[in-house]
Amino acid sequence: MPTPFILKLEHGADLSDEDRQVLEQAAREVRLFSPRHDLIREGNRPEYVHVIVEGIACRYKVVRDGGRQIMAYLLPGDFCDLHVSLLGEMDHNIGTLTACKVALLPRTAVEDLTTKRATITRALWWATLVDEGILREWLVNMGRRPADQRLAHLLCELLLRLRCVGLASDTSFELPLTQGQLADTLGMTEVHLNRMVHQLRKAGLITLRDHLVHISDVERLMAFADFNPNYLHLNKRLGTEPHREAVAKVPRQPD
Amino acid sequence: MPTPFILKLEHGADLSDEDRQVLEQAAREVRLFSPRHDLIREGNRPEYVHVIVEGIACRYKVVRDGGRQIMAYLLPGDFCDLHVSLLGEMDHNIGTLTACKVALLPRTAVEDLTTKRATITRALWWATLVDEGILREWLVNMGRRPADQRLAHLLCELLLRLRCVGLASDTSFELPLTQGQLADTLGMTEVHLNRMVHQLRKAGLITLRDHLVHISDVERLMAFADFNPNYLHLNKRLGTEPHREAVAKVPRQPD
DNA sequence: CGCCCGATTGAGAGGGTTCAAAGCGAGTGG
DNA sequence: CCACTCGCTTTGAACCCTCTCAATCGGGCG
Numbered sequence: 430m431p432t433p434f435i436l437k438l439e440h441g442a443d444l445s446d447e448d449r450q451v452l453e454q455a456a457r458e459v460r461l462f463s464p465r466h467d468l469i470r471e472g473n474r475p476e477y478v479h480v481i482v483e484g485i486a487c488r489y490k491v492v493r494d495g496g497r498q499i500m501a502y503l504l505p506g507d508f509c510d511l512h513v514s515l516l517g518e519m520d521h522n523i524g525t526l527t528a529c530k531v532a533l534l535p536r537t538a539v540e541d542l543t544t545k546r547a548t549i550t551r552a553l554w555w556a557t558l559v560d561e562g563i564l565r566e567w568l569v570n571m572g573r574r575p576a577d578q579r580l581a582h583l584l585c586e587l588l589l590r591l592r593c594v595g596l597a598s599d600t601s602f603e604l605p606l607t608q609g610q611l612a613d614t615l616g617m618t619e620v621h622l623n624r625m626v627h628q629l630r631k632a633g634l635i636t637l638r639d640h641l642v643h644i645s646d647v648e649r650l651m652a653f654a655d656f657n658p659n660y661l662h663l664n665k666r667l668g669t670e671p672h673r674e675a676v677a678k679v680p681r682q683p684d
Numbered sequence: 685m686p687t688p689f690i691l692k693l694e695h696g697a698d699l700s701d702e703d704r705q706v707l708e709q710a711a712r713e714v715r716l717f718s719p720r721h722d723l724i725r726e727g728n729r730p731e732y733v734h735v736i737v738e739g740i741a742c743r744y745k746v747v748r749d750g751g752r753q754i755m756a757y758l759l760p761g762d763f764c765d766l767h768v769s770l771l772g773e774m775d776h777n778i779g780t781l782t783a784c785k786v787a788l789l790p791r792t793a794v795e796d797l798t799t800k801r802a803t804i805t806r807a808l809w810w811a812t813l814v815d816e817g818i819l820r821e822w823l824v825n826m827g828r829r830p831a832d833q834r835l836a837h838l839l840c841e842l843l844l845r846l847r848c849v850g851l852a853s854d855t856s857f858e859l860p861l862t863q864g865q866l867a868d869t870l871g872m873t874e875v876h877l878n879r880m881v882h883q884l885r886k887a888g889l890i891t892l893r894d895h896l897v898h899i900s901d902v903e904r905l906m907a908f909a910d911f912n913p914n915y916l917h918l919n920k921r922l923g924t925e926p927h928r929e930a931v932a933k934v935p936r937q938p939d
Numbered sequence: 940c941g942c943c944c945g946a947t948t949g950a951g952a953g954g955g956t957t958c959a960a961a962g963c964g965a966g967t968g969g
Numbered sequence: 970c971c972a973c974t975c976g977c978t979t980t981g982a983a984c985c986c987t988c989t990c991a992a993t994c995g996g997g998c999g
Contacts, residue, residue, distance in 0.1 A: 471914070490824050493910040498824040515809050520817050520915040554770050561812075562775050564819045569745050569753040571826040572871030576955075607977065616827025621955055623979060655748040659726070660775040831987075863946065876987055878947060940999105947994070955986085962979070969972085 432456060433594035434480050434532075437506035440593060440663055441555030442548050452549065455542060456480060456532035467524040468531065469510060474518050477533040479509035484529030485606065489613070490521050499614040501564065502526075502587070506594045511539070511557060527605045555662070562660040571616050574655065579615050580625045581634060581654035584642060589661055601643040687711060688761035688849035689735050689787075695848060695918055696810030697803050707804065710797060711735060711787040717780050724765060724778040732788040734764035739784030740861065744868070745776050754869040756819065757781075757842070761849045766794070766812060782860045810917070817915040826871050829910065834870050835880045836909035839890060839897060844916055856898040 434456070435449055444452075459482055462468065468486060469475050486503040500521065503509055509523050514536060543550045563586070570579050587604065591597035612622040629635045634650050636643045644650050651658075689711070690704055699707075714737055717723065723741060724730050741758040755776065758764055764778050769791060798805045818841070825834050842859065846852035867877040884890045889905050891898045899905050906913075 488820065490820070492824065492828045496828045498827040500820045500823050512809065512813055515806065516813050516817070516917050517919065520917070521820060551770065554767065557816075558767055558771050561816050561819065562771070564816065564823065565743065565745070565755045565776060568755050568819065568823050568826060569747065571823060572753040573747045573751045608979095609977075618956055619977090620957080620979085624955090627979090662771050662775070664772065862944090873988055874945090875947085875989085879987095882947085942998085944997095945995090948992085950989105950991090952989075953986105954988085955984105957984075958982095960980085963977085965975090965977105967972100967974080969970100 432532075433482060433504075433506035433596070434508070435506075436594045438549075438552040438556065441559070442552035444548060444552065448546060448549055451542065451546065455534050455538045456482075458534075459530055459532045462525050462529045462531060464525055464527050464529075466529075467522055469519055469523040471520060471522050472518050475510050475513060477535060478511055478539050479523070480532040480534065481505050481507050481509070482530040482532050484525060484527045486523060486525045486529055486531075487610075487614075488521050488523055497613045498616065499610070500567070501560065502590075502614070504587075504590055504594065505596060507560075508553070508556060511553060526610055559660075559662050562662065566660045576615070576617055576621060577625050577628050578654050579617075580611070580622065581629060581650055582656050583611075583615060584635060584644065585647075585651050585654050585656040585658075586661070587642075588644065588647065589658055589663065593663065600645065600647060601641060603640060604637075604642050605640045687787075688737060688759075688851075689763070690761075691849045692761035693804075693807040693811065696814070697807035699803060699807065703801060703804055706797065706801065710789050710793045711737075713789075714785055714787045717784045717786060719780055719782050719784075721784075722777055722779040723786065724774055726774055726777050728774045729772070730765050730768060730774070732790060733766055733794050734778070735787040735789065736760050736762050736764070737785040737787050739780060739782045741778060741780045741784055741786075742865075742869075743776050743778055752868045753871065754865070755822070756815065757845075757869070759842075759845055759849065760851060762815075763808070763811060766808060781862075781865055814915075814917050817917065821915045831870070831872055831876060832880045832883050833909050834872075835866070835877065836884060836889060836905055837911050838866075838870060839899065840902075840906050840909050840911040840913075841916070842897075843899060843902065844913055844918065848918065855900065855902060856896060858895060859892075859897050860895045 431449070432453060435444070435452055438444060438452070462484075468479055471490075481503045483505055486509065487499045488501040488503070489497055489499045491497050503523070509531075510519070513519055543553065566582075566586075570582050574582065588597050588602060591602045596602060608622050608626070609619045612619045615622065617625075626635075626637060630637065632653075634644070634646075634653060636645070650656075686704070687708060690699070690707055693699060693707070717739075723734055726745075736758045738760055741764065742754045743756040743758070744752055744754045746752050758778070764786075765774070768774055798808065821837075821841075825837050829837065843852050843857060846857045851857060863877050863881070864874045867874045870877065872880075881890075881892060885892060887908075889899070889901075889908060891900070905911075
């Protein structure tokens with residue numbers, strides 16, 4: 430059974446068997462981390478490229494009053510710090526949310542890969558561009574959607590992203606995060622997040638028990654969330670077709 | 685006098701005279717666009733790489749209820765669509781906010797550049813990574829800062845970014861945007877944005893007249909906004925030193 | 940002069956926060 | 970085996986930041 434990050438990269442490029450082998454090789458050194466452990470801090474210059482193998486980590490920043498904003502989820506298969514070497518130092522923190530198994534690729538190995546293997550390079554690029562797309566969608570989510578839609582949108586995204594790495598079924602997935610962590614992600618209070626969960630539940634859009642999310646009618650949830658999977662660039666049709674109302678056919682002229 | 689985008693790239697890499705010449709050459713074809721004109725729409729596969737030479741454009745998306753979220757400002761020197769070729773199609777729109785002069789680089793020219801000139805490649809990478817850093821900071825801004833700080837933060841960022849391309853003095857710059865456009869950027873209402881402008885003015889943090897922003901005490905505004913210029917990665921000391929309170933010395937453990 | 944777009948101001952409604960306390964389940968030590 | 974603690978979830982009530990919906994103001998332009 431393939432490593433999650435190879436599964437993921439397959440969505441961005443057609444890897445050869447040899448590519449896959451080389452990648453497996455590069456990622457053979459793994460390490461375990463407990464929950465709430467910082468992998469990398471702002472200002473660091475990490476020596477290894479970290480790839481999540483199991484568990485969930487996040488990018489985050491802390492503002493003056495102590496509030497935390499999670500800016501990205503790093504799911505199995507995701508790269509943490511592929512390109513920091515170019516920028517000098519990290520401008521944010523990366524920490525685990527749950528217990529994590531992390532592969533450590535020596536920076537030299539990655540540089541080697543990207544000079545010698547065009548397809549792999551392409552796949553890595555694709556991954557970082559998708560990450561940027563996700564970031565943009567999160568910004569839209571924060572800026573323009575009410576709390577209930579915001580939560581629903583996040584759940585839709587997680588369903589599709591976890592499917593990519595074989596960690597979600599058609600309608601459900603495990604989400605071992607606390608409500609406080611979800612709140613830090615969605616820019617709201619733990620208290621309010623809790624109320625939104627109950628609201629979605631009461632509306633029959635989701636069930637959530639023991640950290641297991643079940644979505645009986647995915648299309649309905651996507652429609653509710655105004656979710657359009659385009660931004661995930663899953664060209665291998667893992668995404669449901671976008672709901673009709675959820676697509677902006679003719680974007681309004683900017684002003 | 686050098687083109688803005690060369691000025692900008694100098695912050696990310698040490699270009700040789702030859703590099704500069706090659707870049708100038710590639711960007712010789714320019715076109716003018718009126719305000720509120722879409723350069724690229726969601727779903728497009730643009731043939732040229734667009735670089736802003738004059739004016740301000742933006743990345744944006746429109747949500748179901750018609751609301752718009754601006755996800756990035758494209759200032760003189762910024763690249764609009766450097767890497768979309770990898771992703772297939774655009775997942776968002778790019779439109780002008782003011783009248784713009786835009787350089788169109790043929791995609792082939794860019795590919796040529798990036799295969800033959802390592803320094804330029806490095807500089808372009810640097811630029812996209814900085815863009816991603818900005819996006820992350822905007823997310824923090826939206827999620828965790830009140831409206832007044834959010835506006836102040838944006839103004840601090842614009843001051844530094846415009847300085848990079850020679851478009852801001854030590855304490856002021858021209859900002860030819862509508863309050864509606866600023867509101868779409870900061871995830872608030874035109875009405876509320878207006879009130880925040882007045883609030884910052886009354887607090888003596890900024891003056892704003894005829895689209896000219898003047899910041900008498902930059903350090904004070906940065907402190908108020910919890911602004912830390914790290915994320916702009918301006919290694920050539922254009923950024924003021926971060927305000928002491930604005931730096932999270934020991935990031936809180938994630939939970 | 941009349942029009943239009945953008946800036947401004949007011950008042951009322953509502954989504955989300957804050958603060959506080961109570962449930963609840965799992966692990967731990969006596 | 971029970972009492973206790975700790976972290977997470979849940980609920981309530983008051984407060985306030987921001988939105989909505991108007992209406993007015995002001996400047997540039999035909």
